[in-house]
Amino acid sequence: MTSFLTKSAPIALTAALAISPMLAPTVAFAVPAGGYADLVETVAPAVVFIEVTSAVQAISDLPDNMPEALRRQFKQNTPQEAPHAGLGSGFIISSDGRIVTNHHVVFGAQNVEVTLADGTKYDADLIGSDAATDIALLSIKADVDLPFVSFGTSEQMRVGDEVVAVGNPFGLSSTVTSGIISAKARDINAGPYDEFIQTDAAINRGNSGGPLFNNAGDVIGVNTAIISPGGGSVGIGFAVPSDVVREVVADLSDDGTVTRGWLGVSIRPMSDEVAEVLGFDSSKGAVVEAVSKDSPADTAGLEKGDIILDFDGTQIEALRDLTRAVAAKEPEDKAKVTILRRGKEMFLDVTIGTLAPQKT
Template sequence: MTSLLTRNALLPLTASLTLAPALAFAVPAGGYGDLVEQVGPAVVFIEVTSTRPAADNLPRNLPEELRKRFEQQNPQDKQAHGLGSGFIISNEGQIVTNSHVVENAQLVEITLADGRKFDAEVIGSDPATDIALLSIKADVDLPFVSFGDSDQMRAGDEVVAVGNPFGLSSTVTSGIISAMARDIHAGPYDEFIQTDAAINRGNSGGPLFNNAGEVIGVNTAIISPGGGSVGIGFAVPSDLVRDVVADLSDDGTVTRGWLGVSIRPMSDEVAQVLGYTQSKGAVIDGVSKDSPADKGGLQRGDIVLRFDQTEISDLRDLTRAVASKAPEDTATVTVLRRGKELALDITIGTLAPQEA
């Protein structure tokens, strides 16, 4: 049976941060009732009206001539409706969800657990990490939750997901963390938390809580043969989400560092020649002209071992390390070139949004 990797947020038409004090719940033998009573009011139901080109509904293998004829006969974009989840992170009304939940949104409506409804503004969105920041205005303080430290979570730790699967609001599921730092090839910054807590379409953007009631992940994707939960779900870790949200809240965009290289993994053969017990490092496969890497002296064939204090074991290590660096900062890049280690000081550039 072929598995299908899907984003789990949108149902088809037919279907500076303020942190709250950490909750100190130990899970009782009776279940998660006390914890859910505390965090549930901060989880919201998101309804999105968006526009999409009518041709998006056509089969991908449709001949180009028929596609053009359809576009001529149907020039207007079509409205689409979708559902998702989110959670409030400040009493002023900042809400975190997935980028794909609000993609191309014309209207975003938020429904709180108590039934109150608000129109939301999309402050900013980062498709590279699939995180978006919304805002609503209310005349009272709103319930909110805080971020926990996802780096402290381990495989086997208990977690609770709250969201709106298939439009069923305020649904609670529980499970454990199945794996950490999972790469599912969804983007350049993959480091997902894998969980067996049931996550389905409509859960996207909802929080994954630890036993202290802190958000340690944002539910984003599932692997499923039939579109429903089979116990393999993925959440963006809170340590990454916190940084992205802080950047979005500043000016609605995410600024990332840029080096200007193409990279490939270290081969096992080269690793053996170098005396490594396992392949590690990132091999520079190309250097863009006039890029920070070019100006800093990186060359094709260099093997990147360290970026500042970060050891580079695989390609993701370098990608994340560069992206987290502020533009115009200087980084010391340690490379292996023709058997000798070199330390190069490189001034980091700015990654253009389309390159993310």
């Protein structure tokens, strides 16, 4: 579980006294009568406990001014690699044993062991992993059909909707917590495709890779990160939306990798001063700082200083809008780009390239 050191201010919630006499309930996401016991009994068998063994290389870069005798002693007494154990969560998405978890849970693993809710253990194989979205896909072989859960549509979830998290915090298997969606589309600077669901359901270390359910029992997120000054839950957790996870898992299922589009530009936000000069109410678009030689952007005629306002129908309000829009394209796709160049609006056609796999 990734943690971030930050401070959060308390927010006071007050009830509105003047309300409409007719307030239709949201049936699909209403809190179940009597609690979540029926829901948990249905979905918990598909949530798994993941134990990882990996090798961590010892520090090899020693200071240049270290005395030679001390250097030799340090190398003699320091093992070249030592086993490291890690814990996480995951969930089964097919009866034949495909399992979703976080990339950071299994990254660098030599052995991955999966324990089902009934205590049965299996060695798992890594089908593929995507560092950019922190999603990994595993596989186990069982002699029986396994219980599994399905993805819901995260886009349909609203701030305030009830959610349930199931996982293995601190190794405590099958732990259930509940809460609400606190915010959507959160960018926490964890990667280029940040669009996290924020929840106040208690999420701790070991919940990484576990599912976040709606009240229909559908997975609408994969618990991935927390803000935790002290290492425990403070009610601010983040999940990768299921709409993103579903696409990544489908891509990983094909060949173990994720293919993304590539444009070939370095970008920065528009400054408030430039926005004011151009007559915009606020800064928008992506300012091109550099164009990679022989890249799709170079071939299309993009230049340093151009301001990208629209990419194939997606308005660029923030930098991540362009990053996601380009990544969503397949290599060799055609796209129309709207730019401002020295105050004049222009349209360029670009053929998308292939983004090199992210190094981790």
